[in-house]
Structures are given as structure tokens and as C-alpha cells.
Amino acid sequence: MSSAVSRGTTPVSPARQPRLTVLSGPSGVGKSTVVAHMRKVHPEVWLSVSATTRKPRPGEQHGIQYFFVDDGEFDKLVANGELLEWAEFAGNRYGTPRQAVLDRLERGEPVLLEIDLQGARQVRESMPEAQLVFLAPPSWEELVRRLTGRGTEAPEVIERRLEAARVELAAEKEFDLTLVNTSVEDVSRELLALMLDRSEERKTSG
Numbered sequence: 001m002s003s004a005v006s007r008g009t010t011p012v013s014p015a016r017q018p019r020l021t022v023l024s025g026p027s028g029v030g031k032s033t034v035v036a037h038m039r040k041v042h043p044e045v046w047l048s049v050s051a052t053t054r055k056p057r058p059g060e061q062h063g064i065q066y067f068f069v070d071d072g073e074f075d076k077l078v079a080n081g082e083l084l085e086w087a088e089f090a091g092n093r094y095g096t097p098r099q100a101v102l103d104r105l106e107r108g109e110p111v112l113l114e115i116d117l118q119g120a121r122q123v124r125e126s127m128p129e130a131q132l133v134f135l136a137p138p139s140w141e142e143l144v145r146r147l148t149g150r151g152t153e154a155p156e157v158i159e160r161r162l163e164a165a166r167v168e169l170a171a172e173k174e175f176d177l178t179l180v181n182t183s184v185e186d187v188s189r190e191l192l193a194l195m196l197d198r199s200e201e202r203k204t205s206g
């Protein structure tokens with residue numbers, strides 16, 4: 001078993017064949033980094049692009065990292081039932097466009113959502129067959145180092161995100177499985193294997 005799999009996890013049964021995987025974990029733990037690495041190696045893996053009211057960071061593009069919308073547009077998405085789930089996180093709203101996810105699941109293709117704890121809970125309610133994966137930091141100190149070191153948020157925003165992180169870390173047991181992000185390569189390989197339900201790949205690769 002790879003070192004990326006953490007303590008106290010519930011292995012997913014091969015018979016379950018999960019197709020919808022939710023990746024959550026505290027801000028700064030490395031979710032986007034892991035997913036980007038996985039998709040570099042396997043560009044065929046589809047990641048849902050969320051809508052958000054957050055302003056783009058330098059280099060972020062509309063339709064790639066997010067659909068960047070204003071408050072009014074987000075209100076409409078909610079009112080029209082176009083979001084599978086949505087949540088407010090550290091002062092901004094984020095949501096998963098429903099139809100694109102349903103289309104892919106209908107075609108039997110694996111779907112990955114990278115969303116916060118509140119969103120993961122909503123998906124668990126509406127789609128109990130989804131596989132919920134928690135990405136944990138090696139330590140609290142390392143999480144603070146990563147979030148601060150990324151250099152994308154002002155100190156007060158970092159504080160809000162760390163407050164949320166305490167809540168998210170306390171909810172780890174709600175997830176089916178935890179991966180500890182010590183190595184981006186190991187975790188992305190583990191995540192891919194979980195998404196494709198290829199337990200053999202988890203044991204042998206790397």
C-alpha cells in the first residue's frame with residue numbers, strides 16, 4: 001500500500017465501481033496541484049469546472065480554472081437549479097454546474113469534483129453513491145506554510161481560510177477515504193486509481 005493512504009480509512013469496495021469522485025480538503029492542502037498533476041499525465045480525466053464569484057488570480061482564465069461570474073449571475077444559476085451543489089467559502093460563492101456532470105455520468109465516464117466540505121456533504125445527500133476523498137496535510141504547520149507560501153491571498157483571507165480548515169480537518173471521518181498529501185505524484189496516482197476503481201494500479205504503479 002502506498003504511503004499516500006492515511007490512517008483510519010475505509011477502502012472502497014471494488015464492486016462499488018464509483019464513477020463520481022469528490023476531492024475535498026482544507027484550503028492550501030494541494031487539491032489543485034494534485035489534480036493538475038494527474039491531468040498532465042492523464043489529460044482524458046474530466047474535472048468539473050465550477051462557477052465562482054471569486055475574482056480570478058493572476059493567470060486564471062474564465063472557463064479553465066473557473067467560470068468567473070458576478071453575484072447576479074450566481075443568483076440566477078442557483079434560482080434556475082443549474083448547480084448540483086453550492087456553498088459560500090471564505091467570502092465567495094462556488095458551485096458545480098449540474099448538467100455537465102450528469103451528461104458524463106450518463107455516458108459512464110468518471111467525474112471528479114474538487115469542492116469544499118459543505119459541497120461534499122450536499123453531494124453525499126443527493127448522490128449517495130459518490131466516493132468522497134479527503135486530502136489531508138502532513139501537519140497543521142505544513143498546511144499553514146503551503147497556504148501562506150502560495151502567495152495568492154491577503155493575510156486576512158488566509159486567516160478565514162485557516163478557520164475553515166480547522167472545521168474541515170475535524171470532518172475527515174465523514175469521508176470514505178483519506179489521502180495524505182506528502183507527495184503530489186503518489187497522491188495523484190492514488191486518486192486516479194480510486195476514480196477508475198483500479199485497485200491493481202494502486203498496488204503496482206510507481
Ligand SMILES: Nc1ncnc2c1ncn2[C@@H]1O[C@H](COP(=O)(O)OP(=O)(O)OP(=O)(O)O)[C@@H](O)[C@H]1O
Pocket residue numbers: 025026027028029030031032033034146147149150181182183184
Ligand atoms: N505535496 C506537496 N508538497 C509541497 N507543496 C505542495 C504539495 N502539494 C501542493 N503544494 C503547494 O501548496 C500550495 C497550495 O496548493 P494548492 O493551491 O494546490 O492547494 P488547494 O488545496 O487547491 O487550495 P485551495 O483550496 O485554496 O484552492 C501550492 O503552492 C502548491 O505548490
Ligand SMILES: Nc1nc2c(ncn2[C@@H]2O[C@H](COP(=O)(O)O)[C@@H](O)[C@H]2O)c(=O)[nH]1
Pocket residue numbers: 025026027031050051054085086087089094095096114115116117118119120
Ligand atoms: N462547494 C464548492 N466548493 C468549491 C467549488 N469549487 C471550488 N470549491 C472550493 O472552494 C475553496 C476555495 O477555492 P479557491 O479556488 O478560491 O482557493 C476550495 O476548498 C475549493 O475546493 C464548488 O463548485 N463547490
